Every structure is written in structure tokens, then in C-alpha cells.
Amino acid sequence: MSAVSKTHLVLIPSYNPGPKVLATVRSALAQWAPVWVVVDGSTDGSAEALQALAATEAGLRVIVLPENRGKGSAVLEGITLAAAEGFTHALTMDSDGQHPADLIPAFMAASLAQPTHMVLGKPVFDADAPALRVNGRKVSNGWANLETLWMGIGDSLYGFRVYPIQPLIRIMRANHFMRRFDFDPEAVVRLCWAGVRPLNIDAPVRYFRADEGGVSHFKYLRDNTLLTWMHTRLFIGFVLRLPLLILRRLS
Numbered sequence: 001m002s003a004v005s006k007t008h009l010v011l012i013p014s015y016n017p018g019p020k021v022l023a024t025v026r027s028a029l030a031q032w033a034p035v036w037v038v039v040d041g042s043t044d045g046s047a048e049a050l051q052a053l054a055a056t057e058a059g060l061r062v063i064v065l066p067e068n069r070g071k072g073s074a075v076l077e078g079i080t081l082a083a084a085e086g087f088t089h090a091l092t093m094d095s096d097g098q099h100p101a102d103l104i105p106a107f108m109a110a111s112l113a114q115p116t117h118m119v120l121g122k123p124v125f126d127a128d129a130p131a132l133r134v135n136g137r138k139v140s141n142g143w144a145n146l147e148t149l150w151m152g153i154g155d156s157l158y159g160f161r162v163y164p165i166q167p168l169i170r171i172m173r174a175n176h177f178m179r180r181f182d183f184d185p186e187a188v189v190r191l192c193w194a195g196v197r198p199l200n201i202d203a204p205v206r207y208f209r210a211d212e213g214g215v216s217h218f219k220y221l222r223d224n225t226l227l228t229w230m231h232t233r234l235f236i237g238f239v240l241r242l243p244l245l246i247l248r249r250l251s
């Protein structure tokens, strides 16, 4: 029997996730309840399969968005509903089996011990991780660290993390960006600016080949363009906040 929390939930945004989705959700349920999946306009039958699983799993709730809106939008939908039900923190993880469900309890424990912080997964890659993605990450991490004056972001892109819900909702309502693949890095930088400090915990990330059930919707040109534009606007925000950030770093 997994732990049942009234404050911390596992939130899984899911868009055409491939064959590993049910095993991924089951592995999360084995560690924690509740687990909520936000089906982001998927067209692969996964909504129905997940709803069937929810009929037998009390800890699972499936929220279905009729159209694809992007990962950030799916997370915002989930945390808005969660806040209305009294939850204070959400652990986000991907639906495609890449993230380590067995670390959910450790991440939740870190968040329970320091609830004002965000708990960030620091990726430990396996040998199959595509070099393009690993190196692209270094660029995004370099920018995110500069934009926050090195306040301690271990990784800007890894989606396995625990967010305090209220500050994240405030930031997303004030900002119409960060609705798609730009969600993870922009959330972490803006939360730092809002005074939410990061805790970093090492967490393995798996890259599956297509024949192993690996699915990615990352599109190199589209998503790197999105990330470049995102860091451009964050850099402008950084320059405007520089006096404040320096004061905070010195205090």
C-alpha cells in the first residue's frame, strides 16, 4: 500500500505517451496516492485506457483535456484543480516511463521537510541519452543559472520535480508563456525570482529506443526555437531584476 497524502500529489501530464503509459502510472501508484494524470488532447486511445485503470485504482484520477494545449497548460490545469481540493505541492513526472517513480517518496520527503522550496531532479543519464539533448541542456542550464545569479538550479529542464503549487499558479496566471515545452525551465527561473529556493536531488533519466517503447514529441528545431525565445525574454526579465537579485544574493 502506498502513502496517501492530502497535501502532496503526483501529477502526470500526458500527450500521446506510447506503450509505457500504464506501467508508468502503475509504478507511480505503487509509491504514492493520489496520482492524477492530465491527458492533454491525446489521440492514441490512452485516455480510455487510463480511465479504465482509474475505475480499479482508488488513488488514480484522470483529467481529460479535449484538445492538445501543451505540457505547461496541462500542468496548470492539474494544479488549479489540486489547489481547489487543498493540495499544496505537486510532483510532476512524465508519462512515458523516462522518470524514476521509485524516487517519488524521497522527493516528497524533501518537500515535506522544506515546503517553501522546490525539489528539482538532477538528471543522471544512461548511455543511451542522445548527445544532442544532453548538450542542449548545458546551454539551457547555463542561461538559467545566469538569469538567477547562480541561486542553485541543478538542472533547468528535468520535469521530475516537486513544486509548491501557489507560487507556480501565481506565476503562470501572470504570464501567458510557459504553456508548452518552455514550461520546465521558465517555471524554475521565475520561481527563483519569486524567492522559492531549489533543492537538487540526483535522479536517473532513461532514454528508450523506439523499439523499446520510447516516444518523444521533442522537435529539435521547433523546441530549440521556443527555448531560445524563452531565454531571450527571461534575460530581459533578469536585467530588469538585477538590482533585486544582487541584493538577495548578498543578504
Ligand SMILES: Nc1nc2c(ncn2[C@@H]2O[C@H](COP(=O)(O)OP(=O)(O)O)[C@@H](O)[C@H]2O)c(=O)[nH]1
Pocket: 012, 013, 014, 015, 016, 017, 040, 068, 069, 070, 071, 072, 074, 093, 094, 095, 096, 098, 159, 181, 215, 216, 217, 218
Ligand atoms: N511534447 C509534449 N509533451 C506533452 C504535451 N502535453 C503533455 N506532455 C507531456 O510532457 C512530458 C514530456 O514530453 P516528451 O515528449 O516525452 O519530451 P522529452 O521527454 O523531453 O523528449 C510527457 O509526459 C508528455 O506526455 C505536449 O503538448 N507536448
Ligand SMILES: [Mg+2]
Pocket: 094, 096, 098, 215, 216
Ligand atoms: Mg519523454
